[in-house]
Amino acid sequence: MNAPLSAPADLLRLRDHLSSICAPLDEARHLPGDVYSSKEIFALEKEKIFRKHWLCVARVEELSKVGDYLTIRIVGEPVVVAREAEGDAGFAVFRNQCTHRGVEVAFGEGNAKQFQCPYHAWTFDIGGRLLGAPLMKESKVDLTKCDLPRLQFAVWRGWIFATLDPNPQPFADYIGQYEKYLWWYPTDKCKLAMKKVIHVGANWKFLVENLLDFYHASTVHKSTFGKQYKLGNKPLPAHCEKNGAFFLEWDASMRPTDPKLGFFSSLPWLQDRAVTATRGFLFPNMQMSAIDSLRMWSMWPVSETQTDVVGYFILPEESFRAQDFASQVKKFDAFSETFLAEDKVALESLQVMANSDSFKGGPLSRYEIGIHHLLNHYVDVITS
Numbered sequence: 001m002n003a004p005l006s007a008p009a010d011l012l013r014l015r016d017h018l019s020s021i022c023a024p025l026d027e028a029r030h031l032p033g034d035v036y037s038s039k040e041i042f043a044l045e046k047e048k049i050f051r052k053h054w055l056c057v058a059r060v061e062e063l064s065k066v067g068d069y070l071t072i073r074i075v076g077e078p079v080v081v082a083r084e085a086e087g088d089a090g091f092a093v094f095r096n097q098c099t100h101r102g103v104e105v106a107f108g109e110g111n112a113k114q115f116q117c118p119y120h121a122w123t124f125d126i127g128g129r130l131l132g133a134p135l136m137k138e139s140k141v142d143l144t145k146c147d148l149p150r151l152q153f154a155v156w157r158g159w160i161f162a163t164l165d166p167n168p169q170p171f172a173d174y175i176g177q178y179e180k181y182l183w184w185y186p187t188d189k190c191k192l193a194m195k196k197v198i199h200v201g202a203n204w205k206f207l208v209e210n211l212l213d214f215y216h217a218s219t220v221h222k223s224t225f226g227k228q229y230k231l232g233n234k235p236l237p238a239h240c241e242k243n244g245a246f247f248l249e250w251d252a253s254m255r256p257t258d259p260k261l262g263f264f265s266s267l268p269w270l271q272d273r274a275v276t277a278t279r280g281f282l283f284p285n286m287q288m289s290a291i292d293s294l295r296m297w298s299m300w301p302v303s304e305t306q307t308d309v310v311g312y313f314i315l316p317e318e319s320f321r322a323q324d325f326a327s328q329v330k331k332f333d334a335f336s337e338t339f340l341a342e343d344k345v346a347l348e349s350l351q352v353m354a355n356s357d358s359f360k361g362g363p364l365s366r367y368e369i370g371i372h373h374l375l376n377h378y379v380d381v382i383t384s
C-alpha cells in the first residue's frame, strides 16, 4: 500500500488487501509484509487504534509519593503521568507539551514540585497547571487557560490507563469486557518487582503476535523454556472474544518447583489447580500472563519498523520477604534477557521480510489461533 488511506474506497481496498487472514483459521494465510512496513498503514493505526483506545501507561507503585512522575510517548505524543495527591484519584495525566510553543517540560522520571519549560521558563505544577510565564504581563491572552491539556485516566488493579481520545469509550465498559477471564490476575494485591524496557527493530504487531504465538516456543526457546511447552496435538483451550481479547488457561508443565524455571514461589491462587499457566491479551497492546509471577508486556510503536516493549514483573507482597528475594529477581532478570534475545532475532528477521515484496504470507498453525483472532479484529478496526 502506498497511497493515503482515509476515504471509504481506500479502506475497502485495504480490507481486500488484508483478506487472506479473514478466512477460517485452517484456510487463512498470514498478512502481506507491507502491513508491517507501510507508513500509510502506520498512520491509520495511530488514528484508529493508538489515539482512540485506552492504554496502560504505568503501575501505581511507580508513582507512590506525591510529586512522583514519569514520561512516555504514545505514538510520538509526549505525555506525563504524575501523582499530585494520595489515592487512586490523585494521579494526573497530561500532555508533555508546553502551552507556549510545545517543548517538552518533563523528562525521564523522578519526583518534582513543578516543571519548568527549558525553552522560555514557563512553569507548571505537578498536575500540569500553569504557575508562571515570565515577561508575559502585556499579553492579553488569558493565561489561566494555558494549563497543560489533561488526558482521561482510570486505575484498574494497580494499573493506570489513559487515552488520547477526549471522548473515549467509558473505561468501565472497556475493561468490563475482559474482567470475567482475569480471575488469575489480582495485581492490585501484588507489587512491582522489576520493570524492563527493550527496543526491537520490528513492527509493533510482530511483537504482539509473537506473545500470542504458541507455535514458536519449542524452536526459538528450545534452550530456555521451550521443552516445557507440552502442547500435544490438541487444540488450545482458547477463549477468543469479539473485542480482540484472547484468554488461555493450561497446564504448561512449567511449575515453579522446576529448579531451572521456578524463580519464585507458587502464586497462592494457582496452587492446587490443574492450571499452571495463563495468558490474556487486551487489545491493542497489553499481554498478561501468570506462571510463578505475574507478567505484563506492553508494546509501544515508535515507528512502522521500531517498537519499545515494556515488561512488568509483579509478585505477591509476601514474596518480597523471602530471604533470597534480590537474588531470585536477579536470576529471573538474566533468564528474561536470554529468552527476549531469542525472540528479538526472529522478530527482526520478520521485519526484513516485511520490507521486501517477495514474500507472500503462508498458512497458519492451530497454535497461531491467537494471531488469527487478533488480526481479524485488527482488520475490522482499521478498515471501519
Ligand code: FES
Pocket: 098, 099, 100, 101, 102, 103, 117, 118, 119, 120, 121, 122
Ligand atoms: S516553549 Fe515553553 S516556555 Fe516557550
Ligand SMILES: [Fe+2]
Pocket: 210, 216, 217, 220, 221, 343
Ligand atoms: Fe518467544
